[in-house]
Amino acid sequence: MTFWNILPFLFAVREINEKPTLLPNITLGYNIYENHFSARMTSEALVDLLSVGQQHVPNYLCGRQKGLSVVMEGADSEISTQISTILDIYKIPQVSYRFISQMPEKKHQYPFFYRAVPNQEPPYLGIVKLLLHFRWTWIGLLAPENESGERFMGTFSAVITKNSICIAFSNKMPIGISFTRTYYTLIPNLSSTKVNVVVCQIDSQTMLILAVIIQTSGVTVGKVWIATALQDLTVRLLFKMFDLQFTHVYLSFLIQTNKGTQYNDFEKILFNNDQLSKAAFRCFSPRDTLSVKVWNRCIEKEKRENLPQDVIERILSQDSYSIYNAIQLHPFLKNVHYYNIAMNGVYLDENGELAADFHIVNWLMFPNKSTTGVEVGRIERRDSPEIKVTVDEKAIGWSSWFNQTMPFSRCTKSCHPGHVKLVKEGEPACCYGCAPCAGGTISTQEDAEDCDKCPDDQFSNEDRDQCIDKTISFLSYEEPLGISLTFLALLSSLNTLLVLGIFVKHQETPVVKANNRDLTYVLLGSLLLCFLSPFLSIGRPQRVTCLLRQTAFSVIFSVAVSSLLAKTLMVVVAFMATKPGNTMRKWLGKTLANSIVLSCSGIQLGICIVWLGISPPFPDSDMHSQPGLIILQCNEGSVVMFYSALGYMGFLAATCFTLAFLARKLPGAFNEAKLITFSMLVFCSVWVSFVPTYLSTKGKYMVAVQVFSILSSSLGLLGCIFVPKCYIIVFRPDLNAKEHLMLKIQDDN
Numbered sequence: 087m088t089f090w091n092i093l094p095f096l097f098a099v100r101e102i103n104e105k106p107t108l109l110p111n112i113t114l115g116y117n118i119y120e121n122h123f124s125a126r127m128t129s130e131a132l133v134d135l136l137s138v139g140q141q142h143v144p145n146y147l148c149g150r151q152k153g154l155s156v157v158m159e160g161a162d163s164e165i166s167t168q169i170s171t172i173l174d175i176y177k178i179p180q181v182s183y184r185f186i187s188q189m190p191e192k193k194h195q196y197p198f199f200y201r202a203v204p205n206q207e208p209p210y211l212g213i214v215k216l217l218l219h220f221r222w223t224w225i226g227l228l229a230p231e232n233e234s235g236e237r238f239m240g241t242f243s244a245v246i247t248k249n250s251i252c253i254a255f256s257n258k259m260p261i262g263i264s265f266t267r268t269y270y271t272l273i274p275n276l277s278s279t280k281v282n283v284v285v286c287q288i289d290s291q292t293m294l295i296l297a298v299i300i301q302t303s304g305v306t307v308g309k310v311w312i313a314t315a316l317q318d319l320t321v322r323l324l325f326k327m328f329d330l331q332f333t334h335v336y337l338s339f340l341i342q343t344n345k346g347t348q349y350n351d352f353e354k355i356l357f358n359n360d361q362l363s364k365a366a367f368r369c370f371s372p373r374d375t376l377s378v379k380v381w382n383r384c385i386e387k388e389k390r391e392n393l394p395q396d397v398i399e400r401i402l403s404q405d406s407y408s409i410y411n412a413i414q415l416h417p418f419l420k421n422v423h424y425y426n427i428a429m430n431g432v433y434l435d436e437n438g439e440l441a442a443d444f445h446i447v448n449w450l451m452f453p454n455k456s457t458t459g460v461e462v463g464r465i466e467r468r469d470s471p472e473i474k475v476t477v478d479e480k481a482i483g484w485s486s487w488f489n490q491t492m493p494f495s496r497c498t499k500s501c502h503p504g505h506v507k508l509v510k511e512g513e514p515a516c517c518y519g520c521a522p523c524a525g526g527t528i529s530t531q532e533d534a535e536d537c538d539k540c541p542d543d544q545f546s547n548e549d550r551d552q553c554i555d556k557t558i559s560f561l562s563y564e565e566p567l568g569i570s571l572t573f574l575a576l577l578s579s580l581n582t583l584l585v586l587g588i589f590v591k592h593q594e595t596p597v598v599k600a601n602n603r604d605l606t607y608v609l610l611g612s613l614l615l616c617f618l619s620p621f622l623s624i625g626r627p628q629r630v631t632c633l634l635r636q637t638a639f640s641v642i643f644s645v646a647v648s649s650l651l652a653k654t655l656m657v658v659v660a661f662m663a664t665k666p667g668n669t670m671r672k673w674l675g676k677t678l679a680n681s682i683v684l685s686c687s688g689i690q691l692g693i694c695i696v697w698l699g700i701s702p703p704f705p706d707s708d709m710h711s712q713p714g715l716i717i718l719q720c721n722e723g724s725v726v727m728f729y730s731a732l733g734y735m736g737f738l739a740a741t742c743f744t745l746a747f748l749a750r751k752l753p754g755a756f757n758e759a760k761l762i763t764f765s766m767l768v769f770c771s772v773w774v775s776f777v778p779t780y781l782s783t784k785g786k787y788m789v790a791v792q793v794f795s796i797l798s799s800s801l802g803l804l805g806c807i808f809v810p811k812c813y814i815i816v817f818r819p820d821l822n823a824k825e826h827l828m829l830k831i832q833d834d835n
Contacts (some may be wrong), residue, residue: 095158098414100596108414114155121165128165132157156181164232209314209339209444210242210606212284212465214249215475216337216446217314222285222495223516227256228263228277228286228296233331237288238314252497252516254281256776259292261382269299276300276308282379282488282495300334309335309486310495333487339444342458396611443467446475448482500532504550507533523550525713545714556709560718561624561786561793576618578801585808586610592815595822601674601758602656602679605649609807612646618802620793632703632720637694639796640731644690644738645683646803647769650762652682658749697727708785717785735831736773742766768802 099116103110120130135157156179157687159169166182173180174196181200219227227242229235235258243253255275275281276299288296446463463477484491501507501520506529508701510521523529527537528546540546540553547554560570589598589606598606619642622635699725708717722728742767749759776795783791814821 102414105431109685111238115682121161123161123165125165125168128161128168129172136156136172136176150490155179155187158183167233170199174198175379201364206464209465210245211473212339212446212475213242213312213314214245214251215465215473216477217246217251217283217285218249219475219477220479220495221500222283222310222493224254224283224497225494226254227283228272228284228288228292229256229258230288230292231258231260242285242287242314248516255495255500259288259295269491272299276309279307279494282308282493283310283312285312300490304484308335308485308493308494310335310337313338333485335482335485335488335493336449337447337462337482338447338459339465340447341442341444372499409683446477448467450474450483456629491612501529501534502551503528503530503533505529505535506537507535528553530707542709543716556714556716558718559712559785560626561789564625567790568785570699571790571797572752574797575617575793578797579614582610582614582804585804585812588786588812588815589808592822595815597811597814597822601653605653605656605679605683608683609646609649609653609803612642612649613800613804616646616796620796621795623789627705627720629705629716632705633698636703636722636728636731637718640694640735641691643735643796643799645687646800647735647738647742648683648686650766650803650807651686651738651745652679653758654742654746654749654762655682658745672752686738688732690738693727693734694729695722697731700724701727711784719785719789731774732777736770739766739773740768743770755783760806761810765803765806768797772799772802818819 095116095118099114103113117135119135121128121131144312157169157173158181159166160183161169170195179198179200180196184555185388194233219224225246227239229238239256239258243256246253255278257272259272283475286296308612313336318662444465445461446464446465447459449457450456460483462481463475466476469639479492482492484493497514497517498519501518506521508521509515510517510519523537523546526546527539528536528550530551537550543554543556544553546552561571563572586607589610592598593603616639617640622631622638624630659678669791703723705721706719706721708719711717743763746759746762746766750763751759772795776791779791781786782796
């Protein structure tokens with residue numbers, strides 16, 4: 087026990103004795119013993135305390151010292167247990183004023199042990215929140231090699247594991263001066279640049295050993311040391327003995343003390359009372375016998391002018407206040423009354439145990455070797471089941487090793503937003519990889535466990551850290567593809583009108599009149615409508631355009647193919663009618679041609695009417711087939727009816743192609759069978775390639791494929807059938823004569 091430990095003890099005794107409201111009709115006396123961390127001296131002191139007179143007779147009850155109420159101690163683990171074992175025999179309460187109490191929490195085993203300061207459990211949870219605040223998930227653990235260290239390792243390891251914090255190494259430090267084994271096992275761990283945070287539960291002895299190891303090892307890697315309940319006197323001593331400030335950061339937890347109200351009282355007692363100023367212990371008890379009392383009072387006089395400021399700070403330190411507080415707490419009395427003017431934030435929790443709010447303190451040393459603890463945060467739990475941790479990062483003095491910035495203590499770097507943690511097989515949970523989020527999912531935080539799916543109308547951006555609105559997509563008139571198809575449709579329509587104009591102007595010529603002039607006009611009209619039908623597909627889908635897009639196209643093309651089929655049949659009938667005695671002559675005329683056109687196109691019309699009646703097309707939006715796009719399209723309604731209409735049109739085309747191919751060599755002037763054969767070959771080729779292409783595309787490109795197929799197949803019909811006739815009409819009018827027609831017939835015969 088040091089000089090500045092004794093003063094708050096004496097001050098508390100004096101204050102209690104002078105205030106009758108604290109312990110009425112009771113006057114406190116005291117004996118003070120220094121055991122120098124020795125179990126033998128502790129036993130000797132206890133025997134001396136329990137004996138009367140000059141002889142040590144502890145078991146002689148009649149001679150037991152009268153008025154012995156309680157024994158206060160600040161010993162370490164084994165010695166504290168030793169004290170409790172002896173005092174339990176006499177049912178004498180034992181009060182510990184150490185923040186790291188080494189006694190098990192089992193009342194039935196140590197019924198007369200009491201804690202005068204809060205236990206370390208709340209700081210455990212506070213440390214976890216502190217680690218998570220700074221995202222220190224790859225840490226080391228240090229504890230003394232005793233029962234308390236074992237309990238700390240087991241309890242704290244379970245707490246941090248539940249909070250996804252991993253232990254890179256855990257070392258136990260032996261009690262005693264021999265630390266060779268600890269030296270060689272701890273140095274490699276302290277040399278790691280990944281583990282920059284060490285949580286430790288250490289007392290003054292193990293802290294001294296640790297400081298020697300750090301100082302003598304030559305390891306220059308800086309660490310952040312977080313002590314579960316480190317006494318401030320120990321910290322001040324370490325800073326005095328070793329130069330550890332510039333590579334290490336020290337954080338510990340202290341209870342708020344009322345220093346402002348106590349300073350003058352301490353000063354008054356210290357400098358105006360000669361009896362108290364004599365209390366300083368610097369001598370040992372003789373060790374030759376345990377049978378005779380040999381304890382001596384060791385006195386060292388202190389003068390006012392000889393006390394520097396750092397001594398006053400030690401007097402007012404956290405450890406001194408814990409001693410002062412222990413004098414005033416008597417939970418072993420029947421009428422418990424907790425009167426505390428030494429510390430703030432100390433209270434009884436829901437289990438009736440002493441608890442407290444803690445300050446997070448960063449210990450610093452100034453150039454003049456003075457030390458101070460700077461409050462950088464708080465741990466609060468009162469009136470709440472949850473522990474609240476607040477940290478002021480700017481107030482922490484990061485060492486020069488960390489370049490005055492917050493240290494990094496993680497197994498791997500963080501997964502940035504837009505990525506998700508990827509567990510590595512056989513590795514600790516903290517040593518993970520990173521994988522980008524899939525399309526349509528995002529992560530907005532670092533080290534995300536899962537990627538969140540974007541709403542249906544939104545998609546992830548390129549970095550996968552934000553959902554953005556999807557782009558609305560349809561084949562519009564403003565984009566190049568829409569403009570190109572529109573221009574091609576208009577140009578084809580104008581060409582069709584030009585052909586129709588030429589035929590109308592020369593409608594009395596043999597070329598125009600051959601092979602049924604009316605069917606020619608029907609064919610040109612249907613081709614014109616075919617070229618105009620893409621305008622139902624280009625632009626934003628509407629209800630009307632969706633209803634007409636497929637049905638109108640199907641009916642118009644059926645009329646065109648039916649006209650070609652009628653023309654082909656008329657060629658065959660005309661050839662057969664030229665043979666003597668053939669009855670096919672009566673079928674020549676408009677009746678047969680009109681019947682073919684009306685019946686064939688009527689079937690397609692019926693299919694479309696049924697289609698519109700049972701499941702018509704409608705405007706729809708596709709949000710999933712193409713990433714980042716909302717495709718506005720026409721839903722076909724009944725897919726069966728769509729392919730039925732398309733299949734029937736293919737059937738007409740195949741029939742027309744087969745018949746024209748068979749009739750291509752029939753004699754006759756201006757025989758269109760050859761022209762129809764080529765036109766239907768182009769038509770069928772386009773639509774055979776259309777089906778797989780249509781099925782393999784999505785969105786506006788599907789519409790573009792259909793529009794292109796309509797235009798190209800229509801152009802094939804227009805070019806193959808009418809370009810040769812227009813050439814004769816416009817450039818070779820000499821061939822457009824009846825004489826040439828008769829001559830051609832004779833040559834064929």
